[in-house]
Amino acid sequence: MELFKIKNLLIFNLLFFTVPSILLLAVGGCSAKEKTLDLKANIKSNIKSNNNQTNLVAEQLVKQDLSQESAVVKSAKKPDNGKFPMGINLASDVSWSTSKMWINIAKSARDWGYVDKPYQPNLELKLSPQGYPLSDAALWFEGYEYDPGVWQFSYQGSGEIDFAAGGKLLTSQRKADGTVTGTFQRSDRKSPDGLLIPVHLTLRNIDPKHPPSNLKIVASEYDLNSTAVYTPEFLNFIKPFKILRYMDLAQTNQSKIKTWSDRLKPNAPGKGVAYEDLIELSNITHKSAWLNIPHLADDDYIRQTAELFAQKYDPSLDLYLENSNELWNHQFAQTRDLRESLMAQLIKAEGLTPEAAKLKIDQESLPQKANLDRLCHISAIFRQEFGTRAERIKPVLAGQAANSRHLRKGLEHLVATGQQESCHLEAIAIAPYLNTQSGRDFNPAQSMKCLPK
Incomplete structure (x- = not known):
């Protein structure tokens, strides 16, 4: 009995230069049939509901070794007439950016x-x-x-x-x-x-x-009275892509947002990009959004975000959801906050010492489990607010290319807790890097040369 199927392997990266970074997706430009991918042909679970279950989807990740050339990347549809089967992670909205994104x-x-x-x-x-x-x-x-x-x-x-x-x-x-x-x-x-x-x-x-x-x-080349939000140059740059990942634009890393009153405001300088502007960008370009929910955000924040997208987001577009960003990366506050929260829970509930709590967190892969649980919780709230359009909600479980353990433990927890049907997990994602030396001369076509042949 096949309990669930992971539909896509999404491959994204974060490049450290000021032009928007490339996000490789094995979905853009593919037919519905092609979108259901495997680690070689299709990623299928073939998970059996018995106590001796051993062939988890997660184990397939280890066998295929995602830190090496991915068969999914190989199977991604190649460019056709300048149309790339790719998405893009847009660079941070900082004062020194060279993206030339805004009219204002x-x-x-x-x-x-x-x-x-x-x-x-x-x-x-x-x-x-x-x-x-x-x-x-x-x-x-x-x-x-x-x-x-x-x-x-x-x-x-x-x-x-x-x-x-x-x-x-x-x-x-x-x-x-x-x-x-x-x-x-x-x-x-x-x-x-x-x-x-x-x-x-x-x-x-x-x-x-x-x-x-x-x-x-x-600036002198634009009209003060224009109602346009984004420059023609910026819109032309992102034209080849199918999905826009808003992780950096929404200031996901190190986020201190907890409540809806803390959210990024439209027309307020210096605080990142408001959801209203992100929705506008997806709507006018007809490109699906990939949204990262802040790690400290409470349920009211998540629900009001879902309501806003349900009301204003193009109903024909998919909405990809991710819980924060790189919750395995200790340089980010979200990773440290998650571990500290888990430690506090263990100390209070089980009376453990900090040392014992830390050991249990690592031995039992509690951060990976907590990441999966919160992603499923976020997905449930968005699906509820989207109602009859709930199929547009696409939860993405993100891990690390160099260490498949993060995804494996999350997927094992998905099965162990019986959340396969309720979570509606759409995809897993990893984070390889490519074309990091391109600098200001970067263009999307160059990155395609980095893909395995």
């Missing part, structure tokens, strides 16, 4: 800083619910890939604007409705390393009862 450059500015030190985040600064300062503050942004010249700005509410360093105020006018519009000169001066001098924006004399909001900064 304020979206990629750094966190609100001190007036005399705009590059230094002011962690004590009080913000409005929309993410804007209630007292004097400053922004630092670069916009390296945008043309210098006369740039435009607008915002609503109180505050007197000025520019310094790589910017100089030219005009500013407050309208009757409280909207401020104007222009500033974006300097073409460069630092010794050849990069444009950053712009310092300051807002002074802010009335906390009427704080600023909806700041827009638009």
Whole structure:
């Protein structure tokens, strides 16, 4: 009796340069038949419901050795007329990014800083619910890939604007409705390393009862009144891909988000990209989203996220879900937080010493089990909110290419707890790297050359 089938092996990587990194998917551009893959032909479980069960799907992972050339990569459909069977993990939305993603450059500015030190985040600064300062503050942004010249700005509410360093105020006018519009000169001066001098924006004399909001900064090549969110250059770059992974854009790593009130806000500089903007990007490009849920997020946050996507996300698109990111990687807070949480539970429930709790966590693979349980829990909430479109929810269990144990233990736990049917696990994912030396000359076609023949 076949209890379940893992439909896809998704292969993603994170590349450490500023252009968006490549995410290889064995799904994009494939027919429905081709989407049901195997480690050689199809990944099938053939799991038997008996006490002597030994041939788990997880054991197949070890036998095929995912740290070597993957048969699934070999079976991925090759490019046809420039269409890549690939997705992309979009790079972080940081001020020094060269992605040239936004029409409104304020979206990629750094966190609100001190007036005399705009590059230094002011962690004590009080913000409005929309993410804007209630007292004097400053922004630092670069916009390296945008043309210098006369740039435009607008915002609503109180505050007197000025520019310094790589910017100089030219005009500013407050309208009757409280909207401020104007222009500033974006300097073409460069630092010794050849990069444009950053712009310092300051807002002074802010009335906390009427704080600023909806700041827009638009380069000379774009229209301040445009309703477009993303630049044509950015949309053209991601055109070949089928799925957009939003792990970095949504600031998944080291996330401190716990409640819905903590979430990333639309039009708030320096805090990552809001779900509304991610939904807009998927909708206008008709590309499925891969969403990473913050590791500390409570059930209300998960449910409200699911409600938002159920209401605004293109109903014809799939939605891939992952619990946080790389929960095996100790350089990330989410991995450390998970282990500390498990340790606290064991100390309280079983009276173990910290040393004994740590040993049990490792011996019984508790982080891998907890990751699987939370992924299934997230999936259940999203499926409930999506209702009749629940089949669009695609949970992804992520592991590590170099160590199949993480996936194996998670899949063993899936079977041992009988969650095969309820979890609706769509795929497993690993994280190999390719084309890491491409730098600024990167283009998607180059990465295809890295695939096994």
